[in-house]
Amino acid sequence: MAVNFVLMLTEKDVTIPDALEVYEKLAVDSLRNIAFKDVGADRQMVQDLTDAAHADGRSVLLELADMSDRGQEQGLQLGVDLGVDQVVARWRADFADALATDGAPEYWPFLGSLSGSPLVLDSTPDELAAQADELSRVGGVGGFVLMPYRQSAFDAVALVERASAAATLPVLVAGGVRDAEQIDDIAGAGGWGFTMGGAALAERHGDPESVSRRVTEIMRLCEKVPARQSGATRTEEKVK
Template identity: 35%
Template sequence: MGLRFIFMLTRNDQTVSDAAEHLKTALSLGVRHIGFKDVGLPVSDLKSLNASIKAKGATSYLEVVSLDRESEIASARAAVEIGVDVLLGGTRVDDVLPVLNGSGIDYYPFPGRIVDHPSVLEGTVAEIAQSARDLASRDGVGGLDLLAYRSPTADVPELIAAVCAAAGKPVIVAGSIASKERIAAVRSAGAAGFTIGTAALEGHYPAEGEGLEAQLAGIVRDVAELNGHLSPFGKKNLDSAFGSLSESWTPRVAGHVNDMQIKLARFEGAHTWHFNPREDNLLLIHRGRLLVRFRDREEIIEEGEFIVVPHGVEHCPVALTETCEVVVLEPSTASATGGSDNAHRTEKAASV
């Protein structure tokens, strides 16, 4: 799985009052990980947010920002009541784990010393890494929530890498990520994901256009690019592609789907009798009419129709029009076998 982007419906460590509207925007863009804080809205409103998130098949997160023991326990109980998928933050693991026991909630506490509000991460890289090691060793701790960019003294990429190495479990980086460069640094350091809240809501992320939709679209696109999830393929026009063919019965590769090749071929006249020893293929008629002779029957394939020819079945294609333009779908390993007069077969198809 690639780097995870978690959109937080928060500003300055509080869930925003118009979170429901922002949630609609995020869900419309296909954002799959969405969270909120345990302060800023009543639990009843947080329940509604959570229900909307999960109704769309997204993963919900509650991040704890409580600084005292009783408030943190109350937040853990709220997480159970709300029914979130993941509880982020908090530092009192011994108090929280019993509350979460049996709930199915993944727990990602903060490593290091957390002070103030908005939260600040204190400690050296070595101290925070040791804290991460200790926390991750606990049963019931599924990962860590690292306030890396809230550390006033640490080299942040070094800190993230050290915590990831020490934890051996997924690490989510939270706080003050507002550029593709920082997202790339988080990914390179080995983190599993990151959160963005205030930066997107206030329009700090470099994006094409104004407003939250543009912000989220820019973040999602950058994450997809960093994860290698952008498609390098554009559409192809079949008329233009067939127009580039100069020879008959000589397939040209127009694209690939997994281990399958999409080939284009112009048929003229009759082919020879032949068969594919191992692979099936599909013949789709783009222009013209094609007769396919089998040993037991004949099939006429019109424009917009296709036929599957199973492996091992002898057949002989014949163009019924002056030329017949055919899309062939078959494995890249496919080869035909026929008699000595099998001049039309090509061992390897060139690309178009």
């Protein structure tokens, strides 16, 4: 696949309460990756969701939305306890050390400085490229998450291009991806993939089958777009 899609079972940076129900109604065999966040996550529900996705041969990513030190530490432990495949968190060297063990989730740190709620990216292109280059050489790091559409100071596609060119690990674009043009841009800029949550889930209450239709269309778009040589394709695929 030219670019990878991660379905976020979230809205407004919170895991939706009906995430398991939505997942169980999905009728899209080609979808390989799902995700949810620590905020709003009912412990038993997300355990059942993780187990169901794994039973279906899918990969599970947990994004830590609570950016406080305590929240990040609790979220990391949640990811380990659930047995997810990737944990997305702030960059912390101790997290890389903790997850650099056999059987632990992969650590995919956010690139750049983030603040606010919802999160806003505050870093420059040069800062993002330098961090991507540096952390690509750190043991325990499996990939990166970049939020280029959560800022307005720089061209979002240029940020993806700079980070992807500097990284030798996959770069996953998160936050604000809504349409085919963005998907094409992300692939062309060298991004490994992208997440989408609310834009894929918005009509589910009135039309439960809308999620499957939307995901099917997104997967079709992913298969069509050309991918540029990047950290996403120079390395062995990290997410199954």
